[in-house]
Amino acid sequence: xxxxxxxxxxxxxxxxGLLLGGVIFAPNILxxxxxxxxxxxxxxxxxxxxxxxxxxxxxxxxxxxxxxxPSASEVGxxxxxxxxxxxxxxxxxxxxxLDGLDRFADEYRTEIQGEYFDGTDDEKYDFTYHQNRIAxxxxxxxxxxxxxxxxxxxxxxxxxEVGATQVxxxxxxxxxxxxxxxxxxxxxxxxx
Amino acid sequence: xxxxxxxxxxNTYDAIVVGTGISGGWSAxxxxxxxxxxxxxxxxxxxxxxDDYPTATLDPWExxxxxxxxxxxxxxxxxxxxxxxxxxxxTKHWWIxxxxxxxxxxxxxxxxxxxxxxxxxxxxxxxxxxxxxMDFEANAREGIAVDWPIRYEDLEPWYSHVEKFAGxxxxxxxxxxLPDSEFLPPMELNCVEEALRESMAxxxxxxxxxxxxxxxxxxxxxxxxxxxxNLCSRGCPYGAYFSSNASTxxxxxxxxxxxxxPHSIVNSxxxxxxxxxxxxxxxxxxxxGEMYEYYARIIFLNASTVNSTSILMNSTSDRFPDGxxxxxxxxxxxxxxxxxxVGANGEMDGFEDRYYYGRRPNGFYIPxxxxxxxxxxxxxxxxxxxxxxxxxxxxxxxxxxxIGSELKNLVSTPGKWTLGMTAFGEMLPDHSNRMWLNHxxxxxxxxxxxxxxVEFKENEYKMREDMKNDAAEMLEAAGMKNVSTYxxxxxxxxxxxxxxxxxxxxxxxxSVLGEWNQIHTVPNVFITDGSCMTSAACQNPSLTYMALxxxxxxxxxxQIKKGDL
Numbered sequence: 001x002x003x004x005x006x007x008x009x010x011x012x013x014x015x016x017g018l019l020l021g022g023v024i025f026a027p028n029i030l031x032x033x034x035x036x037x038x039x040x041x042x043x044x045x046x047x048x049x050x051x052x053x054x055x056x057x058x059x060x061x062x063x064x065x066x067x068x069x070p071s072a073s074e075v076g077x078x079x080x081x082x083x084x085x086x087x088x089x090x091x092x093x094x095x096x097x098l099d100g101l102d103r104f105a106d107e108y109r110t111e112i113q114g115e116y117f118d119g120t121d122d123e124k125y126d127f128t129y130h131q132n133r134i135a136x137x138x139x140x141x142x143x144x145x146x147x148x149x150x151x152x153x154x155x156x157x158x159x160x161e162v163g164a165t166q167v168x169x170x171x172x173x174x175x176x177x178x179x180x181x182x183x184x185x186x187x188x189x190x191x192x
Numbered sequence: 193x194x195x196x197x198x199x200x201x202x203n204t205y206d207a208i209v210v211g212t213g214i215s216g217g218w219s220a221x222x223x224x225x226x227x228x229x230x231x232x233x234x235x236x237x238x239x240x241x242x243d244d245y246p247t248a249t250l251d252p253w254e255x256x257x258x259x260x261x262x263x264x265x266x267x268x269x270x271x272x273x274x275x276x277x278x279x280x281x282x283t284k285h286w287w288i289x290x291x292x293x294x295x296x297x298x299x300x301x302x303x304x305x306x307x308x309x310x311x312x313x314x315x316x317x318x319x320x321x322x323x324x325x326m327d328f329e330a331n332a333r334e335g336i337a338v339d340w341p342i343r344y345e346d347l348e349p350w351y352s353h354v355e356k357f358a359g360x361x362x363x364x365x366x367x368x369x370l371p372d373s374e375f376l377p378p379m380e381l382n383c384v385e386e387a388l389r390e391s392m393a394x395x396x397x398x399x400x401x402x403x404x405x406x407x408x409x410x411x412x413x414x415x416x417x418x419x420x421x422n423l424c425s426r427g428c429p430y431g432a433y434f435s436s437n438a439s440t441x442x443x444x445x446x447x448x449x450x451x452x453x454p455h456s457i458v459n460s461x462x463x464x465x466x467x468x469x470x471x472x473x474x475x476x477x478x479x480x481g482e483m484y485e486y487y488a489r490i491i492f493l494n495a496s497t498v499n500s501t502s503i504l505m506n507s508t509s510d511r512f513p514d515g516x517x518x519x520x521x522x523x524x525x526x527x528x529x530x531x532x533x534v535g536a537n538g539e540m541d542g543f544e545d546r547y548y549y550g551r552r553p554n555g556f557y558i559p560x561x562x563x564x565x566x567x568x569x570x571x572x573x574x575x576x577x578x579x580x581x582x583x584x585x586x587x588x589x590x591x592x593x594x595i596g597s598e599l600k601n602l603v604s605t606p607g608k609w610t611l612g613m614t615a616f617g618e619m620l621p622d623h624s625n626r627m628w629l630n631h632x633x634x635x636x637x638x639x640x641x642x643x644x645x646v647e648f649k650e651n652e653y654k655m656r657e658d659m660k661n662d663a664a665e666m667l668e669a670a671g672m673k674n675v676s677t678y679x680x681x682x683x684x685x686x687x688x689x690x691x692x693x694x695x696x697x698x699x700x701x702x703s704v705l706g707e708w709n710q711i712h713t714v715p716n717v718f719i720t721d722g723s724c725m726t727s728a729a730c731q732n733p734s735l736t737y738m739a740l741x742x743x744x745x746x747x748x749x750x751q752i753k754k755g756d757l
Contacts, residue, residue: 062595063595064600065596065597067600080257083256084257087262087263087264088257088260088263125595125596128595129595132593136592150590150595151587154586154587154590156257158603159258160253164251167604168586168603168604170251171550172249172421173419174420175420175550176549176550177379177549177551177552178550179381179382179383179385179386180380180386180543181548181549182546182547183547185547188605189583189585189586189604189606189607190585190606191252
């Protein structure tokens, strides 16, 4: 890319900043659709049993744990998963998911002893890593429980503000298009 | 004093326009700018530009989970859901609920609709291509259906007229099969699209160009430039793409000559046997259920292909027992769409240190290259492609071994470059592809419902072989890996380009409309939506509806001034 277009890009970004001040936002936008911004804590499961909810929370945090960015449960992923399974799945898909969840917990009990959500970080990680590996290697083209769960976890996380803006990159209003920019100037994967 | 006469005076206009989508907006603009007092009827609710785009600025986390409509509610959108992309929480308010708007399918037909001011101009794909001289000549040359009563030269100035107002970005190429428009600066291709472009030029002498879309690449006609959010179908708060709401209806409003009446379902066009002209329209108020009559010297039907045809079919009289203007028996026949959802995907190595900035509401376009200089294939006509390249996002992590912090790290770097493209092919007009009205099954406003009997035929299926194989061949020649093809036509209608059920032609015995889009036998009724199309070409049709509407409206206004209408 030429220096000139680099200049244009910076100019364009500056201009966007100015324009944004003038954007007309519908004042009651948030009231129109019932926003579901999952917040940590205070989750009262409607579909999952208390035990299932603890497995869902622990498993989502093994898949996306807290490190220099927050964990799945800190951004409300367990609630997100419950909403998806409860409101967006057919009865058949829902039963399949719940069976898979219970079987996952059972297998852990058989192999490691005790409850998944009581396991140490290493125990949970090793068991989950193994389950993920088996699913990928042995079920190409299918979606066994662990991969469905992983996908839901990632979906909830990366459509949350934290996931989209801290782990990935999100610009509500890019203001310009550059079709071939050095990756390092963008930095991270676009959330959308 | 005769109250009826007074009521009739109050309900009388110079012109009536039925429908507010792409073509209706243009008819309204051109008629009002010619000084005609115009009543504009819309069957759905009003939608004010910006104010009535409730989801336009919502971030993903402000929407319900994954922007997804709950399972139970999806049952109301059984047919609208067939597109796979229309019914989201952020866009569902633009689409009708099938449970409110039933129709019958003798064969699968995907009738995808939005009933509100602006119609589908709010959610359209915005790709805007001129038809070419060869498109207007093809029927006559090949003996298919009937000849268009106009040629490219008749429409050329009107393409320019509408493009200058609407704002079409793109690249001039000088191709005979895809004439250039009046362009705003083009949107960029990305690196991998550029690589495919170079390979195609070198290996096949074929052209790939940036999509010609009705998005503004700089401010234009008082509307703002594109912000590259790619949320067009929610409605654009910048007015950065062409819609009736952002563009033509405000222009009509500014003249002071437009009266817009939402919630107005047109039941039929009234006909006067003595004058041989239409007198006005009967309207069912969608909220009260009451019937009103409105009168005018000219009537423009722009209700969309199926609905304009339905109105004519429901407008019966002693003179027209089979529907207004239907002496030919062709009304409701020759239904066309584009057939698509066939093409190829591939992965491109290299360019790992390159990425893009911004969400371009556009992709690339490959103009038709088959059957340009004579027919050398085993089918007639041709197809173009639309597609785009991008780098894989977080989703690629689902089937990776990584979990935990490794997974976060993995997906925070974009994955492979992938490129996909789908062909849009021309569908031939065929008398047996048709729609009609069922008067025994009425909707909740007591109006007859529509029955479809339409299918793709041999020419389309033969063409699809090339549509699929040519795509794969071009991707492989460009060095792409893991090239795969797909072919899933779906039902006619899925292209949302319904056309042809009140076609233009030279002969009243074989067509419904003449060279100025007037009904041959009812000269003060004009139809300039997709129903007028004599053939489909393979280009997206909306730009042609715009040009035909502007041309017909200016002709009608001239005829009124001369006292001929």
